[in-house]
Amino acid sequence: DGGITQSPKYLFRKEGQNVTLSCEQNLNHDAMYWYRQDPGQGLRLIYYSQIVNDFQKGDIAEGYSVSREKKESFPLTVTSAQKNPTAFYLCASSIRSVAGPEQYFGPGTRLTVT
Amino acid sequence: AQTVTQSQPEMSVQEAETVTLSCTYDTSENNYYLFWYKQPPSRQMILVIRQEAYKQQNATENRFSVNFQKAAKSFSLKISDSQLGDTAMYFCAFRPPSNTGKLIFGQGTTLQVKP
Numbered sequence: 001d002g003g004i005t006q007s008p009k010y011l012f013r014k015e016g017q018n019v020t021l022s023c024e025q026n027l028n029h030d031a032m033y034w035y036r037q038d039p040g041q042g043l044r045l046i047y048y049s050q051i052v053n054d055f056q057k058g059d060i061a062e063g064y065s066v067s068r069e070k071k072e073s074f075p076l077t078v079t080s081a082q083k084n085p086t087a088f089y090l091c092a093s094s095i096r097s098v099a100g101p102e103q104y105f106g107p108g109t110r111l112t113v114t
Numbered sequence: 115a116q117t118v119t120q121s122q123p124e125m126s127v128q129e130a131e132t133v134t135l136s137c138t139y140d141t142s143e144n145n146y147y148l149f150w151y152k153q154p155p156s157r158q159m160i161l162v163i164r165q166e167a168y169k170q171q172n173a174t175e176n177r178f179s180v181n182f183q184k185a186a187k188s189f190s191l192k193i194s195d196s197q198l199g200d201t202a203m204y205f206c207a208f209r210p211p212s213n214t215g216k217l218i219f220g221q222g223t224t225l226q227v228k229p
Binding site for chain 2: 031033035040041042043044045048050056058088090092094096101102103104105107108
């Protein structure tokens, strides 16, 4: 089955620790995205990558880092510099095209930092 | 800045009835794309429908249709014959014409379908 996987579904960390969220896709998509979702708010873009070994900051990149060493993988690290890391994190991917493709989403990871 | 506004935080509808969710957006672009996504309690984001701004015809997908008013920058979603499985949060999203593929989301509307 083609799709996007995110693991784990729930993640708990102590304040001050870095944590890495996994995102893998087997859709052969070039572009991948990370969003954050807070209660009562829409999705906000953290980072995105259009091609391997290249990525750009989104609207709320502070306190986060990413890597894109493989086409299939786009892990997100939530660092201790992120002031409010508790949130629901969604990964998405799409083909790289100016034709306006939709994005396909993974099931998400709920991160709780205490 | 490009923004998307969903002015209805919560809505409810009786099963089998029709409901319309509102979305407005702000942009100076002429060619762009609009989407409606559904997020059920499982929190999986599912694409419901898409609309290309250069197309005058409103998009339709089974029980889901849109009313796209380009001049008014309005993009509402109509759900006909509502089903219990339509209970979800619905997000309107705008994609500018650049090739970054970035989506700008509205705040969402929580829809409850009542039996």
